[in-house]
Amino acid sequence: MRFRMILLIGTSLMLASFTMPGPTTSPTLDRDLEPVVVAGQQMPSFAGVPLDQLFVYAYSGGTWHQIPWQFDEVQDSTIVSSEDGLLDADDQLVFMVADTGDQASQEAWIADENSRQYPRYEVVVTDPLDPSKRGWVYVYHSATLASSVTQDYVNFDEVQALVTSDRYLLGLMTDHPSMDRLELNGSGVDILDRTKIRAEIQFLGTYTEEDLEASRPAATRDGRVRVVIGSGDLIAYRSMFQNILWIDLTSVPMRVLWGRFSTDLSPTASGSYYYDANTSSGVVVDGVSDSVATSPASDWAQVSGTTGTMVRVVDSTEAGGTPSTYYKDDGAVDPTDTGDQRSYGDAGVRLDDPNRQFTFRTWTYVLPPDQPNVGATYRSYARNPLQAQTNEQYHPDFATAPPTATSTPTETPTAPPSMTPTVTPSATPSATPTPTSAPTDTPTLTATPTHTPTATTTHTPTPTATPTTTASMTPTSTPTDTPTPTVRWRVYLPMLRARGSARNAQNGLVLSACLVLGSTPPRIVAEVGA
Structure with missing residues (x-):
């Protein structure tokens, strides 16, 4: 009888080890505005x-x-x-870091019998600034x-060209590559x-920007987590929202002296405080000139x-030249200015003697009112x-050993450049934009079939230099191709008459150009085609 009781107790404990959820780890991430x-x-x-x-x-x-x-496909x-x-x-796969939760034990599983016939993926989100900060989600089949x-x-809203969330409303201009409305x-x-854009x-x-005519903004994807405009010129x-501006001036025979990208506020922003890397105490936005250092250039x-x-x-690292804070x-009214003149x-970056071909990226975060610096x-x-990082996991009732596992480090593709106007005053126009980042060979690590989780790693888009990937089980990152848009431009400039077309060797698209000199005032008209 005693032997039977010990056997029953031992069997119960063994079964409990397979069915009872183990201890969990709570999330510690605090970068709630960002996507994964x-x-x-x-x-x-x-x-x-x-x-x-x-x-998920x-x-x-x-x-x-x-x-x-x-x-998103x-x-x-x-x-x-x-x-x-x-x-x-x-x-x-896209979700918000604010929605991550606890780490579940491998025995803890959703109440869906069919999902137990397949593996699930544990996604571990980590802050590289503090690797102790983590959060988890789980992807089920x-x-x-x-x-x-x-x-x-x-x-x-495609009719009004408005992006809306409970944190902001962003209005896009329908005929120029610019934004003209922001409510917080x-x-x-x-x-x-x-x-504003100046060159x-x-x-x-x-x-x-008024010399650059673009097609009406259209959403490629309008999902629950993000909206993708065009091929990714706005995500x-x-x-938060991300912008991509792809600049190609390679066929301009004359020198590009300088360029500028800035965000001009309206008088309703009066009383706000402006900060940058050189203005830690801030200056008041009030329509009255202030002393703000232009160098070294602030990138925020x-x-x-x-x-x-x-x-x-x-x-603006790809732009080269000499950057400075604008x-x-x-x-006071400036008749030569655009918008409300x-x-x-009005703050941004000025680039003197820039490269003729580069990508300009911005990230805009929306926070509560009156935040400090x-x-x-x-x-x-x-x-x-x-x-x-992803870990492949199996339910304890899974009857078949998992297949050979592979670990493929990768970097999440950055937002692709899209229908960004190209100024081309030349008889021979340039090719359409090429991808902003070249693909890098990705090592494949093969593990012995086992129930041990498979780990793969990625990180969200970064403006820093391309990382180096090593073939090890340590999570690393390798940038993938930046998507290239399907674009055809026809550009008109004053005083020279010529027509030409060039075929992009990479994607077989046609870039057509018609250059006209002599009209007053000068204008650039861009036409986008499939």
Whole structure:
């Protein structure tokens, strides 16, 4: 009898070790405004699985719940509205870091029998600035589950060309590559005059964003987590948005003297404080000139006001030349200016003698009102993006040993450059844009079949130099191709008459140009075609 009792107790304890959830680890991440992007190749056992059979869960306080997520399909290195509906290596899973939860034990599983017939992927999100800060989500495969998510973080109104979330409203110009409306935190107060572009070309004068005509903004993807405009010239999340501007002046025979990219506020922003790397104490935005150091160039700027705080981080490293900080706070009317022809905290970067071909990127974070000087913190976030590692896991009832596991380090593709106007005053126009980052060989690490989790790593887009990848089990990052848009431009400039076309050797697209000199005033008209 005693032997039988010991046997029963021992058997019960053994069964409990397989069925009872183990201890959990709570999330410690605090970069809540940022997204996490996981490449499809980080979930190799899900290759070819229908996207509508993949579900993302967080585990909090011993309870599972679905979080907002979306899968974006990628074709030829470009985010597309739809492809085949199956998970491919280059497709992207996107969710917000604020939705990460606890780390679940391998025995803790959602209450769905079908999901136990497949592996799941544990996604571990880590802050590279402090690797002790982590959060977790879990990706399940099931043919019987349904989505229970009702929250939609961001939307795009194509008729009004408006991006909206509960944190901001962003208006896009419908005929120029610029933005002209920004309301923060549901205030209903538009603090933006417009974003401005300037380029001075030797003998031809200065061109502005109004000389660059672009097609009406259209959403390639409008999901629950992000909106992708065009091929990625704007990617908008709940509390941040990213812009890509691809510049090609290689066929301009004259020298490009300087260029400028800036954000000009409206008089409604008066009373806000402007900060940058050289202006730690801040200056008041009030239409009255201030002394702001132009050098060394600041790659971030912050404006804090009663309706909200905006931190903008820029990456102009590809531009070369000599960068400097641009700041103008002058409420007097300037007839040569664009927008309302006044400058209220107009801030950005000026590039003297820049390269003729480069990509200009910005990250804009939206924060609550009247924040102190926190710009350097968000600058470090943009420069050190979150990292994501995946671990393949199996339910204890899984009957078959898992297949050979592979570990493929990768970097999440950066937002692709898209329909960015190209100034081309020459009889022989340049080719269409090439990808901003070259593909790098990715090592494949093969492990012996086992129930031990498979780990793969990625991190979100970064403006820093390309990392080096080593063949080891240590998570590393390797940049993938930056998507290239399907664009054809026809450009008109004053006084020279010529026509020409060039075929892009990389993607077979045609760039056509018609150059006309003699018209007054000078103008540039861009036409986008498929």
